[in-house]
Amino acid sequence: MATYAAKGMVATSHPLAAEAGLSVLKKGGNAIDAAIATAACLTVVEPTSNGIGGDAFALLWSKGQLYGLNASGNAPQQLSLQALKKRGYQEIPVYGWIPVTVPGAPAAWAELSARFGKLPLTDVLAPAIEYAEQGFPISPTVGGSWEISFERYSRDLKDEEFKHWFRMFAPKGRAPKIGELWSAPEQARTLQSIAETKAHSFYRGDIADRIDEFSKRYGGFLRKADLEAYKPIWVKPISVNYRGYEVWEIPPNGHGLVALMALNILNGYDFESKEVAESYHLQIEAIKLAFADGKKYIADPAQMSVHIEDLLSNGYAIERRKLIGNKALHPEPGHPPKGGTVYLAAADGEGNMVSFIQSNYMGFGSGLVVPGTGIALHNRGNNFSLDPKHVNCLQPGKRPYHTIIPGFLTKGNTPVGPFGVMGAFMQPQGHVQVIMNSIDYHLNPQATLDAPRWQWINGKTVEIEHSFPEHIAHELIRKGHDIRYSMDTPSFGRGQIIWRTTDGILVGGTEPRADGHIAPW
Secondary structure, X not given: OOXXXXXXXXXXXXXXXXXXXXXXXXXXXXXXXXXXXXXXXXXXXXXXXXXXXXXXXXXXXXXXEEEEEEEOOOXXXXXXXXXXXXXXXXXXXXXXXXXXXXXXXXHHHHHHHHHHOOOOHHHHOHHXXXXXXXXXXXXXXXXXXXXXXXXXXXXXOOOHHHHHHHHHHOOXXXXXXXXXXXXXXHHHHHHHHHHHHOOHHHHHOHXXXXXXXXXXXXXXXXXXXXXXOOOOEEEOOEEEEEOOEEEEEOOOOEOHHHHHHHHHHHOOOOHHHOOHHHHHHHHHHHHHHHHHHHHHHOOOHHHOOOOHHHHOOHHHHHHHHOOOOOOOOOOOOOOOOOOOOEEEEEEEOOXXXXXXXXXXXXXXXXXXXXXXXXXXXXXXXXXXXXXXXXXXXXXXXXXXXXXXXXXXXXXOOEEEEEEEEEOXXXXXXXXXXXXXXXXXXXXXXXXXXXXXXXXXEEOOEEEEEOOOOHHHHHHHHHOOOEEEEEOOHXXXXXXXXXXEOOOOOEEEEEOOOOOOEEEEO
């Protein structure tokens, strides 16, 4: 059932984090303060998906305007194609120092707090610091993911630089068990330092020195100078009109553009007249075409070879739509005219609404933990290409193709609210399904998130959840799709939604595939 509230609401994948955000609202904070509190708390209570050493993006509505913040990090200035080829790399590895880019999450918290927050950052981060210091019981989804990560890291991470991860996250020689009390005092001290210095210590002070020293010791490329030069970017959100609603995403280097391109293609169909299987077929084909373009064209915006407005033009959507027939296709990019993530939603009684997402990527990230800090560093640089002809090719100071994307919905310059579905390359697909469930099929937020999901993998292969109707799966098979049931529930994403009704009432939905929770007020 959907959850209703009037004064405020926080929705995310962990109950303690959602309630932390609500507690800040009740202390006089606004939705921005609540979002930061929730995000910081998630680094503590759900380290399997995000951390202080990761990236973040935000869309927020305040005083009649939508703002976008890109807090993804750059590649270190010493990291280059030549440097990697000299070391014998043919592709970016998943673990270790090579895929580590500058973490952006702490800067995002400080930037959002300084521009839009009401409370001091020390008050906002207090719940996260308390849980890190005093401990909390491990929740079911987090415990399961932790065990999977521990088994994988035990098998794959044998080098000395990874010992700090095991000391931090497996001090008893195993992953903590579900319901077991867990604390992280080193992380508590780091969060306290970030709060007191407004993240200055992370990018220019003692924490930056520790990161620099750790990187140098094990042949990493990240330096204090890279941290000192970092600053999150305020960006103009991009959108398409979908049946009278504006669907908003962060522009590249994130791939929210993929969701918008797919919706633009789908705009040309009347789904009320379509059979259910036909509707799924069209959605799958649209996302395949959008991803084909996204993987070819999306990169650091300064490096992109095409204009975003051309990819989102109605003319280009018409051309791509013409490729969709009655049978599954192998997607190819078009030629436009030249011209382990957490998500949270927060709203308050003043009209502020926040869509916020942060991630370490692939669970805990790089497998590196900075000694004495509790900071697990992300591996977002793994998305770079080493093909010098590719638009997303690695360059010093460049931001990689990024998978984490917050979403926002408006209608007639009035906010409807934040939404998001975390989960790597599932995210644009989840956004499309959330929007269609809400707008085309008129489902409330909770029913929207409860609905069975599909996920295009590659070629004609589509994975579906075990709850997906069997007769529709057979219809899709007849249309040429390679349909496979999957028991990997986390791979289908974990979403949150908060809509504001025309009467000003907040209506929320939270993810049944996680330890999801809505904290209403």
